[in-house]
Amino acid sequence: MPFYPRSGTSPLFYAYSKNQQRGIHIMSVSFPKPLTEKEEKYYIDLYEKGDEDARLILIERNLRLVAHIVKKYASHQHNAEDLISIGSIGLIKAVNTYSSKKSVRLATYAAKCIENEILMGIRASKKNASEISLNLPIGLDKDGNEINLNDILGTDPDEIINDISLKIRVQHMIEALDDTLTPREKTVIVHRYGLLGNIPKAQREVAEILGISRSYVSRIEKKAVEKLRERLWKDTQ
Numbered sequence: 001m002p003f004y005p006r007s008g009t010s011p012l013f014y015a016y017s018k019n020q021q022r023g024i025h026i027m028s029v030s031f032p033k034p035l036t037e038k039e040e041k042y043y044i045d046l047y048e049k050g051d052e053d054a055r056l057i058l059i060e061r062n063l064r065l066v067a068h069i070v071k072k073y074a075s076h077q078h079n080a081e082d083l084i085s086i087g088s089i090g091l092i093k094a095v096n097t098y099s100s101k102k103s104v105r106l107a108t109y110a111a112k113c114i115e116n117e118i119l120m121g122i123r124a125s126k127k128n129a130s131e132i133s134l135n136l137p138i139g140l141d142k143d144g145n146e147i148n149l150n151d152i153l154g155t156d157p158d159e160i161i162n163d164i165s166l167k168i169r170v171q172h173m174i175e176a177l178d179d180t181l182t183p184r185e186k187t188v189i190v191h192r193y194g195l196l197g198n199i200p201k202a203q204r205e206v207a208e209i210l211g212i213s214r215s216y217v218s219r220i221e222k223k224a225v226e227k228l229r230e231r232l233w234k235d236t237q
Contacts, residue, residue, distance in 0.1 A: 086117055
């Protein structure tokens with residue numbers, strides 16, 4: 001049986017590292033054949049009796065499943081190599097938590113775990129991208145310094161009365177509120193960020209004003225900020 005490091009390194013990552021050194025792309029790697037139902041039952045029985053080698057075999061012989069599921073989600077936005085690493089974590093979790101008492105085969109159970117892990121990874125990357133997007137530059141002030149969306153959202157017009165460049169940016173922001181957002185989205189943004197003479201409010205306070213839940217306010221705010229970011233970014237092109 002092939003040797004894999006035991007210090008937390010997954011077999012898939014180890015195989016990937018070896019093949020990278022050889023110049024082989026991970027998606028074209030020839031993985032071990034999947035276990036037959038009889039073989040799967042045999043190794044599961046051994047693993048449940050404490051055989052660690054059986055666990056590694058169960059992981060190794062299901063690597064092809066990870067690569068197969070990754071193909072479904074890989075794109076220019078989602079790097080296949082990253083998804084492979086994430087998917088392998090799902091596979092390991094599946095093997096670690098599987099029981100022969102389950103009514104489905106390990107491969108079926110693992111496929112769901114792998115897919116869930118990948119989807120969580122994609123959601124996390126989208127969340128991070130959204131947070132980062134608030135810091136993307138949308139223009140320059142009169143001194144040539146970059147201005148980002150956070151600068152505009154958090155700007156008090158009274159504090160920038162002498163800065164013509166920023167006043168223009170704020171005017172663009174106000175126009176974008178009317179042209180880009182729905183009435184509800186605009187209400188959320190002006191109250192959350194203290195625009196148009198309003199005092200900045202917590203999501204809970206905005207929720208009370210609109211008579212909706214705080215989580216709904218959060219979703220509206222996230223969507224509205226993304227729409228504003230896209231609009232203001234286009235204005236600078």
